[in-house]
């Protein structure tokens with residue numbers, strides 16, 4: 001079968017290759033699920049893997065099949081699979097368990113291991129292929145009626161985990177009735193965070209750099225949230241106008257924004273950090289002021305990465321809720337489709353250069 005792969009360690013090595021088709025029997029104990037891949041989304045991580053900044057091949061291979069945002073249909077199941085059946089639409093989780101105690105209880109997204117096993121990213125082949133096989137433990141059923149937007153589930157789980165963690169942490173307050181939220185960044189993750197917070201009934205202001213109107217600001221306003229450009233209203237000013245915020249979800253990719261966000265957070269508030277910042281930028285910050293306000297205001301900052309099955313299941317519910325509440329909104333995020341695995345170069349070009357791209361994805365097969 002065809003697959004898109006890279007040679008880890010070699011920049012710009014993305015290529016199409018012929019690889020063996022996986023079999024249900026590749027998974028032990030009759031628990032294999034063979035999935036025909038329909039769509040796969042790409043994001044900044046795929047760009048970094050192709051630039052050889054990240055990523056490792058599975059043991060015994062010199063290549064890594066990329067792609068971690070999957071959507072597919074079950075084609076065949078092993079004799080001991082009861083959870084799924086042929087014809088089910090599904091999305092696979094990305095991380096696979098390591099060895100820490102967190103891995104052993106199913107919360108592999110909270111691993112304390114130094115080594116991550118992630119399909120399409122590190123040490124495990126991904127989904128940019130015609131088929132994959134896995135254990136049903138890592139495959140989540142997706143509603144048939146939402147199949148057009150199934151490829152958005154994996155990015156949604158980033159947001160689901162961050163927000164669920166925030167609510168979990170805030171149980172320290174005995175009573176927490178968050179009203180105002182800010183989302184830093186209006187890219188794919190920022191848009192989905194805005195959606196998830198609106199679905200929970202919060203007033204939301206989302207900040208990006210681009211002045212409105214443009215597609216992302218329109219999408220944010222279509223949810224009944226506000227969009228502000230930091231060019232017009234710096235973050236700390238936005239807190240004076242719309243805050244203080246009970247919850248802030250940071251997804252800009254710019255670490256400096258974290259420290260501005262700390263100053264925009266209200267008393268007892270929680271700041272969720274999701275940006276993966278690979279650089280080595282240094283900045284000057286008003287450290288005494290930020291620290292004092294955190295101490296006196298009982299504030300929390302939490303980092304969040306990856307998602308386990310639980311957050312995929314939450315994501316399914318939120319996407320269904322979103323379609324009921326804001327019909328057609330999710331489909332507007334699917335801005336840049338690319339037909340066929342053989343057009344991987346176009347996929348890469350759209351990912352790296354397309355203006356206004358929200359979700360670039362490969363249509364591997366007809367839905």
Ligand SMILES: NC(=O)c1ccc[n+]([C@@H]2O[C@H](COP(=O)([O-])OP(=O)(O)OC[C@H]3O[C@@H](n4cnc5c(N)ncnc54)[C@H](OP(=O)(O)O)[C@@H]3O)[C@@H](O)[C@H]2O)c1
Nearest residue numbers: 185186187188189208209210251252253254275276305306
């Ligand atoms: N933790 C996880 O598991 C996980 C998973 C996936 C992604 N992420 C991270 O999530 C972040 C967002 O991803 P994405 O795909 O949504 O990125 P994106 O599409 O590049 O969007 C970034 C957004 O942030 C805004 N922005 C950038 N710098 C800013 C600044 N200095 N001040 C205000 N706004 C700023 C951009 O505004 P303009 O476009 O107007 O410039 C844009 O709206 C990335 O850092 C990525 O690493 C984390």
